[in-house]
Amino acid sequence: MGIRGRQYTPMDEPVFNKAIPGTEALAGALKDTFGAFRSGLGITEPVVSVNCEGCGAPLSGHRKEVVRCEYCDRETQL
Numbered sequence: 001m002g003i004r005g006r007q008y009t010p011m012d013e014p015v016f017n018k019a020i021p022g023t024e025a026l027a028g029a030l031k032d033t034f035g036a037f038r039s040g041l042g043i044t045e046p047v048v049s050v051n052c053e054g055c056g057a058p059l060s061g062h063r064k065e066v067v068r069c070e071y072c073d074r075e076t077q078l
């Protein structure tokens, strides 16, 4: 007959799971990149609460965001 399936030899598999020099550093760099990217979008900024400088009404929003007081229309940067 002579019909042979494709032979699977583990030796041919790429060694993804083996330690590659610099992998951890690369992962760290990627993590930092994503962190910067996400904070750039304001996603990771924590929500903070402050009181309006004008009337003392509670304001909340993401840090560095400018919120407008609904009572006195004063804009406050968080």
Ligand SMILES: [Zn+2]
Pocket (backbone or CB within 6 Å): 052, 053, 054, 055, 056, 057, 069, 070, 071, 072, 073, 074
């Ligand atoms: Zn206010």
